[in-house]
Amino acid sequence: MNWYQGLFDENGLFLHSPHTMRLLRILFVLASAATVAMAQTNATPQTRQLSLQDCIQLALLHNLDLQIDRYNPQIALFNLRGDYGAYDPLFNLSGQHDHNEAGSQILGGGFTIPGSITDDNSFSGGLNGVTPLGTTYSLQGNTRDSYGQSFGFDTNGAIVPRPFENSGASASLTLNQPLLKNLWIDNNRLVIRVAKNRLKYSELLLKLQVEQTISSLEQAYYDLIYNRENVTVQQKAVELAERLVLENRKRLEVGALAPLDLQSAEAQAASTRAAVIAARSQLGTQERLVKSLVTDAYSTEWATVTLEPAEKLNSPVPVINLQDSWAKGLAQRPELLQAKLDVERVGIILKYDQNQILPELDVFGTYGFNGSGKEFSDAFGDFKTTDRPFYTYGGKITIPLSNIKARSSYKADKANMQQVVLALKQFEQNILIQIDNDIGTIRANYDQVQATRAAREYEEAALDAEQKKLESGKSTTYTVLQVQRDLTTARGNEIQALDTYNKSLSQLSLHEGSTLDRLQILWETK
Secondary structure, three states, rough: OHHHHHHHHHOOOEEEOOOHHHHHHHHEEEEEEEHHHHHHHHOOOOEEEEEEEHHHHHHHOOOHHHHOOHHHHHHHHHHHHHHHHHHEEEEEEEEEEEEEEEOOEEEHHHHHEEOOOEEEEOOOEEEEEEEEOOOEEEEEEEEEEEEEEEEOOOOOEEEEEEEEEEEEEEEEEEEEEEEEOOOOOOOHHHHHHHHHHHHHHHHHHHHHHHHHHHHHHHHHHHHHHHHHHHHHHHHHHHHHHHHHHHHHHHHHHHOOOHHOOOHHHHHHHHHHHHHHHOOOOHHHHHHHEEEEEEOOOHHHHHEEEEEOOOOOOOOOOOOOHHHHHHHHHHHOOHHHHHHHHHHHHHHHHHHHHHHHHHOOOEEEEEEEEEEEEEEEEHHHHHHHHHOEEEEEEEEEEEEEOHHHHHHHHHHHHHHHHHHHHHHHHHHHHHHHHHHHOOOOOOOHHHHHHHHHHHHHHHHHHHHHHHHHHHHOOOHHHHHHHHHHHEEEEEEHHHHHHHHHHHHHHHHHHHHHHHHHHOOOOOOOOO
16 A cells, blocks of 8 residues: 555545645645755855966956957057048049020011020049048049030021030049148048057057956955955864863863853854854955956856865065066056057157148149040040140149247147156156065065964964963963964964965066066967
């Protein structure tokens, strides 16, 4: 007999017996427990162990700030290509038909001459543009065919109709070349040179954003290690405090300890448990910060993931050289290279405004052929013989009498150039000072690591000795509690010093502009 057969009678009807209801309650409880267990299993956060390199690779692919800034060089490149559109030739083609009916004329003696009728078909086309040398060109061609009817007198004095048709055509090339103003630079070349400059600027801006993002990620990763280690430190403090509570409770039971000592130990145990809660909260906040730097899909992929750093905080001996760091900072720092591009941009504008002071001296010329005949074919036939040329050449000079605007703009540009050069010099000096400060900070932080490590080792030895004294009755609970707190503080100070030291190394690389080189990240611009 199966367990469920007792729930139904011989007709298959449900039995409302106490035994049946008890079985249903048991089944309900088991089903609820299974459902809760399954839900807890599905909601269990996934742990993902990541190294710093793993985080950097994720950030380079998925960091939202970098994804946004990657479009800046593309936009600058498209703008540059658009500026070259100034040299695109302009082709034009037009056709037109004209119809004209003139009124009749009344002559002396009452004679009336009927009005004329004229139809014109005309076509024209051309190619116009400007070259990178400032030469403007215009290739033009046109043709015209006129036909209709007018009235006149024959030899007998009778009014007779006189139909007519004639055509004409011409083709020519006109060139104009500036020799002073707009010779070596004009507005088109100014815009293009500035756009090239801004393209390089946008590429450096992207590189700067990459370096700053990676540096922020690196420091956040070190803070994440610190926060996890801090949780461990606080948990060890809980273990020490709870072990002392257990030992004190045993001593109290045998009358070897006052109740107040037990209460002191219990109070410290409660305090350490609160510290663990706070440390875990800080760890969660830091995890979310790291996630924000490495993902663009937080809610769907990372919200329930627990990050576990695959590395530990260490303290390698700093290998630093002030002169080498200065050389790197002055050669690689993206912000400094951007400042140099700003100086270059002002120089381009200065060159343009200097050229605009000059008078306009242009030479020009036109050469072409005419054609005519009764029909279109006759006019075009003259082009083959090229025996009806025409040409024009000459020069033109335009001298502004005061030219106040151009001269003032040039003077303003010279002042601006002096200003940006001084700003560049100041920036270089600030970089040198930043790097000098970073190196001093690194050395101090390294010494701090050594000092906190020694302090932690001393406190561990002191606690071991004080616990042995307590066991032999030569110390007090108060003293042991104090040493436990000192050890927890020393452990926290050590990992904090390690965190600060590693972040100071990262900060030096950022100020040198060597973050990508140090982390072996290849930077290429296309």
